[in-house]
Amino acid sequence: MSAASREIREEILYWCRESVRTGLNFNTQGNISVRLPEHNAIVITPSGIRYDVLTVDQMVVVGYDGKVIEGDLFPSTETDVHLAHYRRRPDVNAIxxxxxxYANMFGAIGRTIDPVLLNMVLYAKGAVRIMPFEFSxxxxxGELSASLMGDDTNAVVWGNHGMLSVGDDVAGAFKVAVAVEANxxxxxxxxxxxTPNVLVLADITIPAGARLP
Ligand SMILES: [Zn+2]
Structure with a gap:
């Protein structure tokens, strides 16, 4: 019996393919992981496999200590970065x-992505900071990335590379990525x-009981 259920593996695969279909990733870029708290581990996509041929059996289970527990392939090269974010944010279950x-355009010039769309401020929670270029x-x-994202936002952009977003589940983390890219x-x-009107979450009055978009 695997530490990662088939349901979780299928969820990861679904959103991997969505990331290509929606233009958030190309080739084998990007990666997705889910926390497995009862096993002190995460399950993450393998390194270098195209999403159209990736299978649920190829996901890799990695302990919080970075050691592979299950899987025949190498885990994503950015596994340590995911682990650093999970350490920093106990509230996060998926990355x-x-x-x-467009997020990368701002990353390339090192300019913070200010929220100008409601979805961005609701899901990312605030401005998305840019981490200066460094090899991932x-x-x-990972420590730099996690500390730059901090506890107050749900995304960070790595200069000259890409974005990392977090959530309660993969769908939630993906929603953040879509919101930041659209923004x-x-x-x-x-x-x-x-001169755009920049939104600040604390300044927005959300009526009690309002259904969010
Ligand atoms: Zn990358």
Missing amino acids: VHTESP TNADF AQVLHGALALG
């Missing part, structure tokens, strides 16, 4: 890494037109 173009398998990369696209255009 999605994408390499979408460097030992301190980055609109912000890119809005900055060309004029």
Whole structure:
């Protein structure tokens, strides 16, 4: 019996394919993981396998100590980065890494992605910070990424590379990635037109009982 249920493996595979279909990833870019708290482990996509041929059996279970528990393939090269984020944020159960173009435009110039869309402020919780370029398998990369994201937002962009977003589950983390990318696209255009109105979550009054988008 695997530490990671078939349901969780299928959920990861579904969102991997969605990440390509929606233009958030290309080729074998990106990775997705889910926390397995009862096993002190995570299950993560393997390194270097195209999502259209990836199977549920190829996911890799890795302990919080970084050692592979189950799986025949190498886990994602960014497994240590995911583990650092799970250590920092006990509230996080899933992580999605994408390499979408508009978020990466801001990453390439080191400019914070300010929220100008309601979805972004609701799901990412605030401005998304940019981490200066560094190779993602460097030992301190994960700690830097996790501390830059902090406890107050749900996404961070790695300069000249991509985005990492977190959530209660994969669908939630993916929603953050989509919201940040859409926001980055609109912000890119809005900055060309004029001075965008930047939203701050604390300043928005959400009526009691309101259903969120
Ligand atoms: Zn990457």
